[in-house]
Amino acid sequence: xxxxxxxxxxxxxxxxLLKRKKALIQVSKKLTDWTICLFLxxxxxxxxxxxxxINNFTTVGIVSLALAIGGILGSVxxxxxxxxxxxxxxxxxxx
Amino acid sequence: xxxSFKIISFFVIGxxxxxxxxxxxxxxxxxxxxxxxxxxLFLIGVNVGGDEKAKEIIKSINIKTxxxxxxxxxxxxxxxxxxxxxxxxxxxxxxxxxxxxxxxYSLSSILITKISGEALGVIALLSNIMRxxxxxxxxxxxxxxxxxxxxxxxxxATSMDTTLPIIIKSAGKExxxxxxxxxxxxxxxxxxxxxxxxxx
Numbered sequence: 001x002x003x004x005x006x007x008x009x010x011x012x013x014x015x016x017l018l019k020r021k022k023a024l025i026q027v028s029k030k031l032t033d034w035t036i037c038l039f040l041x042x043x044x045x046x047x048x049x050x051x052x053x054i055n056n057f058t059t060v061g062i063v064s065l066a067l068a069i070g071g072i073l074g075s076v077x078x079x080x081x082x083x084x085x086x087x088x089x090x091x092x093x094x095x
Numbered sequence: 096x097x098x099s100f101k102i103i104s105f106f107v108i109g110x111x112x113x114x115x116x117x118x119x120x121x122x123x124x125x126x127x128x129x130x131x132x133x134x135x136l137f138l139i140g141v142n143v144g145g146d147e148k149a150k151e152i153i154k155s156i157n158i159k160t161x162x163x164x165x166x167x168x169x170x171x172x173x174x175x176x177x178x179x180x181x182x183x184x185x186x187x188x189x190x191x192x193x194x195x196x197x198x199x200y201s202l203s204s205i206l207i208t209k210i211s212g213e214a215l216g217v218i219a220l221l222s223n224i225m226r227x228x229x230x231x232x233x234x235x236x237x238x239x240x241x242x243x244x245x246x247x248x249x250x251x252a253t254s255m256d257t258t259l260p261i262i263i264k265s266a267g268k269e270x271x272x273x274x275x276x277x278x279x280x281x282x283x284x285x286x287x288x289x290x291x292x293x294x295x
Contacts, residue, residue, distance in 0.1 A: 001290040004206070007133045008286055011140015018145055025145035032138040033102070036201040039131045040106040040220075043208065047217055048113020060214075063182050064221035067175050071194045071226060072233075074174020075248040076241050078166035083242030086159050 099231075099257055102201070103224060128209045135205060136286060143283060152276045160273060164280040167248045168288075171197060188295045189215055195288035196223040197251030197281045198230065198258075203289055210293045226251060230258045238265035247274045252285060254278035 018024050047053050053060060143149070171194045179190030189211065196203025200223035208216030230237075230253065234246035243266040250258035255278025262274045 001294065004132070004136060004286050004290050007136040008140045008283075011137040011142075012144035013140075014137075015141040015144020015146070018141070019147070025142065028138055028141040028145065032135065032142060035131065035135050035138060037102055037105040039135070039205055040102065040201070041109040042127065042131075043204070043213075043216070043220070044106040044109020044111075045113040046109075046213060048110040049116075050113075050213060053214055053217055054110075054114060060217055061221060063185060064218050065225055066178050066182060067190060067193050067218070067222040068225035068229060070174035070176075070178030070190075071171040071197075071222075071251070072174070072229060072249045074172070074177070075167040075170035075251065076237060076245045078170035078173070079163065079244040079248035080241045082162050082166045083244040086162065087244060088242065 099224075099227060106220070128205060132205050132209050135202060139202065139282075143279070146279075148275060149279075151272070152279050155272050155276050160276055163244060163247065163273060164277045164284075167197070167251060167277065167281065168284070170248065171195070171251065185218075188292055192289050192292045193219045193222050195285060195292055196226075197253075197285060198223050198226040199252040199282060199285045200224045200227065202285055206286060206289045207293070210290065227253050227257060231261050234258070234261045234265040243267065243270055244273075247277050250274070250278065252278050252281035255282060 015025070015028075146152075172191055175190045175194030176187060179185055179187050182190070192207060192211070193203070193215070196207075196219055200220050203223050204216050204220035207219040226249070230246065230249040230251075234249065237245035237249055246258070246262045246265045247254045247270065250262055254262055254274040255276075259271070259274055259278070263271055266274075
């Protein structure tokens with residue numbers, strides 16, 4: 001965990017130092033996109049070759065969808081109360 | 096939305112090729128994942144640190160605004176935690192770790208693959224992609240029935256970039272800074288939460 005966090009923090013510090021060099025930050029953003037695409041491609045290759053995953057793809061899909069919906073419902077539910085008590089304009093028309 | 100599909104298509108093409116070829120040359124060793132992970136974490140750090148909006152975002156912090164990402168974190172964990180009991184063969188902590196991606200599929204999937212293996216990494220990837228796609232599709236409805244913060248909550252970490260346009264459309268321009276702030280906070284917290292939760 002410490003290694004993971006230190007790479008992130010090292011990046012943040014460097015980013016803060018290079019803040020004025022907008023071109024460099026742009027390069028970093030491009031590089032991020034390409035790193036993600038490249039990772040996903042190789043990850044896909046590996047997943048495609050993994051029979052345990054491919055043969056259970058429906059299950060994997062359903063589990064993923066359930067967790068996505070669970071996360072959305074839970075966060076929307078709590079944010080509703082934050083909105084209702086802290087943000088909502090009293091004059092706003094209610095539905 | 097275009098960008099998300101472009102990125103996801105790399106994964107889909109990879110999977111299709113992988114099914115037919117399984118070339119030993121491309122066997123995805125654990126080492127490669129680690130290099131990708133460190134590089135990605137470093138680059139994300141540079142992007143976050145170099146973000147011009149960072150100052151404005153930090154200025155916008157107060158108890159009221161901070162409550163939004165806090166409610167998103169607890170709500171997400173509550174939701175996936177409860178749903179995990181319906182899913183056989185999925186540990187409670189694994190569900191929490193996947194939820195802690197907050198829609199940030201690239202980083203959460205690579206982290207979870209590295210820590211817990213490919214099978215869980217795939218679920219993290221798909222689940223967090225779905226969170227983004229559902230947000231893109233459902234934001235107008237969410238804003239209408241669950242308040243203006245609902246699309247931001249649904250978007251999670253993505254509310255600062257990919258889902259921001261639809262959030263503005265659904266909730267209104269006055270929520271831009273809040274959406275960026277919330278997404279920014281969650282983005283930074285993803286690696287902390289995922290790696291911390293998977294320790295248990």
